[in-house]
Amino acid sequence: MLTASSTVPPGVKERVLWDATRSGDLNGVVTLTADPLLNVNCQVGELLSSPLYCGSYFGWTEIVAHLVAHPLIDVNLPQKEGATPFMVACFQGHEGVVRILLDDPRTDVNRPKADGASPLYIACQNGHTAIVELLLCDPRVDLSHSFKLDATPLFVACQQGKAGVVKALLNSRRLDANRPINTGETPLYIACQNGHVDVVRVLLGSREISVTRQRSDGSSPFLIACRNGDLPLVHLLLEDGRCDVNACREDGASPLFFAAYSGHAEVVQILLADQRVEVNKAVAAGATPFFIACQYGHKEVVKVLMGDLRVNINAALRDGTTPLTVVLGFGHAALLRTLLAADRRIDTNTVIAKNESAKLDLLPQWATLLESISNPQVTPLDIVRASKVEESVRLFTSYCDNPELTRLALWRHPEYQDALPAELFALVVLLSDGYIRVSGKGDNSELSRFFKVARQLPLELQMVLSRRTFLSPRNLIPSRHVEPALRKVLGNFYVDQ
Numbered sequence: 001m002l003t004a005s006s007t008v009p010p011g012v013k014e015r016v017l018w019d020a021t022r023s024g025d026l027n028g029v030v031t032l033t034a035d036p037l038l039n040v041n042c043q044v045g046e047l048l049s050s051p052l053y054c055g056s057y058f059g060w061t062e063i064v065a066h067l068v069a070h071p072l073i074d075v076n077l078p079q080k081e082g083a084t085p086f087m088v089a090c091f092q093g094h095e096g097v098v099r100i101l102l103d104d105p106r107t108d109v110n111r112p113k114a115d116g117a118s119p120l121y122i123a124c125q126n127g128h129t130a131i132v133e134l135l136l137c138d139p140r141v142d143l144s145h146s147f148k149l150d151a152t153p154l155f156v157a158c159q160q161g162k163a164g165v166v167k168a169l170l171n172s173r174r175l176d177a178n179r180p181i182n183t184g185e186t187p188l189y190i191a192c193q194n195g196h197v198d199v200v201r202v203l204l205g206s207r208e209i210s211v212t213r214q215r216s217d218g219s220s221p222f223l224i225a226c227r228n229g230d231l232p233l234v235h236l237l238l239e240d241g242r243c244d245v246n247a248c249r250e251d252g253a254s255p256l257f258f259a260a261y262s263g264h265a266e267v268v269q270i271l272l273a274d275q276r277v278e279v280n281k282a283v284a285a286g287a288t289p290f291f292i293a294c295q296y297g298h299k300e301v302v303k304v305l306m307g308d309l310r311v312n313i314n315a316a317l318r319d320g321t322t323p324l325t326v327v328l329g330f331g332h333a334a335l336l337r338t339l340l341a342a343d344r345r346i347d348t349n350t351v352i353a354k355n356e357s358a359k360l361d362l363l364p365q366w367a368t369l370l371e372s373i374s375n376p377q378v379t380p381l382d383i384v385r386a387s388k389v390e391e392s393v394r395l396f397t398s399y400c401d402n403p404e405l406t407r408l409a410l411w412r413h414p415e416y417q418d419a420l421p422a423e424l425f426a427l428v429v430l431l432s433d434g435y436i437r438v439s440g441k442g443d444n445s446e447l448s449r450f451f452k453v454a455r456q457l458p459l460e461l462q463m464v465l466s467r468r469t470f471l472s473p474r475n476l477i478p479s480r481h482v483e484p485a486l487r488k489v490l491g492n493f494y495v496d497q
Contacts, residue, residue, distance in 0.1 A: 040067065090120070178213055261293070280315060324339060
């Protein structure tokens with residue numbers, strides 16, 4: 001005699017019933033289930049799925065309702081991998097089937113698959129918002145049930161970018177919105193890591209969300225957004241007053257540090273515009289955002305940072321290694337040209353103490369370079385010569401001999417148009433065209449620097465600039481007289497005012 005718990009090899013009628021259920025043949029299912037000897041819980045196929053499971057999988061609402069009403073049906077009979085009819089209906093997003101099974105008190109609404117995933121977890125993972133809303137209305141559903149790494153339904157919805165599901169879960173107010181997985185990532189963190197802007201926007205709309213909660217290593221949602229160079233997320237988080245823009249990892253790395261490390265110039269620019277950001281915050285070894293950008297040769301990031309006068313471009317590691325020396329050592333010749341051409345004073349006299357370097361966790365390439373130098377006190381010239389990058393050696397040697405002349409030569413090259421010092425550019429153009437006047441008393445440091453550089457210009461241009469500087473009427477020396485000389489010396493940098 002067959003009972004609800006019987007599992008027997010399917011006979012001919014059982015196979016026909018399974019096929020009828022699979023194809024959506026309601027009349028065939030009704031006719032076959034009228035046989036009292038028929039095993040309605042037969043399991044067929046490689047996955048050993050029952051007729052009710054099969055009907056739930058394909059979303060045959062009327063067939064499922066008929067099978068559930070059978071007195072011998074096992075509504076929780078799982079297939080080979082542990083998935084029940086209710087589980088597969090949630091997985092497939094069949095709202096009608098889910099309603100039918102939820103209305104049956106026998107349905108185990110929390111029974112997980114063999115791997116531990118619950119029906120709610122699966123519905124959230126697949127973004128079935130309507131199914132999730134149905135489950136949230138049932139007090140039997142366990143919202144705290146977690147999966148691998150202790151991931152909750154909210155976590156997986158954030159991970160997969162299911163904004164509608166996230167909103168439904170938050171509105172239920174029956175869960176811990178900040179519950180992390182075993183490695184410390186919160187739902188907000190994983191949404192930021194995966195770049196789901198819509199999900200982050202929904203999360204930030206909840207007062208329950210902790211924007212500053214960090215991972216076990218100290219990484220914050222804002223830090224990971226900066227590291228990934230995700231501009232929309234960076235903007236969104238900066239607009240939230242709860243965001244800590246300087247929250248660091250355990251090693252001291254800040255969001256700005258990681259943006260510079262990863263070469264995200266636009267993110268760096270956004271961060272510099274926020275006065276809360278600590279622009280010189282260093283990691284334990286002493287590396288600042290500017291240092292790390294120089295180390296990895298991120299030219300655009302370096303230019304952005306050099307444009308902010310708050311940035312200490314000479315901040316060194318504990319052993320004395322400066323951004324300049326690391327640029328020399330790693331052979332970043334193009335970046336070296338940018339550093340030397342820029343209107344910032346680079347420290348060329350720093351000395352590296354090799355005994356202190358041994359205490360730092362340096363990159364193998366850098367440690368090998370230092371070891372190749374016999375001097376215990378290593379100078380930038382020692383570093384550039386040991387690097388054996390001919391262009392860097394030639395340029396840095398020239399700079400050490402005559403900094404102003406070297407910089408002037410760099411400014412004349414079209415590649416360094418954006419590196420032309422603003423004060424020199426403005427003075428050359430505005431003085432020449434008579435838009436500004438200076439007293440010439442020599443108490444203006446900017447003017448003194450201008451004349452120091454101007455002495456390197458051709459005599460004809462010096463005379464023109466001198467006459468314009470000392471209050472000569474504009475109409476005495478028209479722009480057309482100045483233009484050819486400026487074009488010759490400054491190449492493409494002349495701007496006709």
